[in-house]
Amino acid sequence: MRIAVTINGKPMSADVEPRTLLAYLIRDEFNLTGTHVGCDTTSCGACTVLMDGTPVKSCTVLAVQADGTEVMTVEGLEHNGQLHPLQQGFWESHGLQCGFCTPGMLMTTYALLQRNPDPSETTIRRAISGNLCRCTGYQNIVTAVQYAAPLVREARTLTTEVGE
Ligand code: FES
Ligand code: FES
Structure with a gap:
């Protein structure tokens, strides 16, 4: 499936399998490896990103569920070299x-x-x-x-x- 997501303000798209998890879309397709995977079972929170402003554990969200949403990862926190x-x-x-x-x-x-x-x-x-x-x-x-x-x-x- 082709999906389109806005990541840290930038429009991105990718072909994903229906089973692909958002955490792996972010890390493997978009190379934003600041999002960590610690457990893969919704326990640790290391994979937390914002989806339309709400924190979600991206190891528990399918990439296809993020189609059309705005996702913010840890890479989106700093602006123009200034730390948040x-x-x-x-x-x-x-x-x-x-x-x-x-x-x-x-x-x-x-x-x-x-x-x-x-x-x-x-x-x-x-x-x-x-x-x-x-x-x-x-x-x-x-x-x-x-x-x-x-x-x-x-x-x-x-x-x-x-x-x-
Ligand atoms: S990797 Fe631990 S909650 Fe997602
Ligand atoms: S798990 Fe090592 S700093 Fe939190």
Whole structure:
């Protein structure tokens, strides 16, 4: 089947088998290997991407289900060489060790800050409850999101003011 997907703002298309999973479409067809596959069984969250703004575990979504959608992967976070505040936060707060879970953590928390740019610690912990990290103990990941939240709010305010 021929499918068309917008990935990180760019129109892409590919021929896929009906059984092809979105994670493998992204990694193998589009060479966006920032999306990791840790379990293939919807358990770890390493494969999380946004589909039309909603975080999905791409190892559990068929590529054909993504036909006509907008997908955002971890590669879509930085702009013009500038890290997203969440990426800065993970850097500053040492929110990763091996980094395997990090793309999924970033996409899940990006979606969180899009809908709630001032989350409580409990809300952050609940948001990442579907993303497993075997290295960090989660505390520095929470700290990284807390680092990013005011920067995201500030950027949003500036965008609103410029648009006025
Ligand atoms: S690889 Fe998709 S949830 Fe683990
Ligand atoms: S940093 Fe290693 S799994 Fe999270």
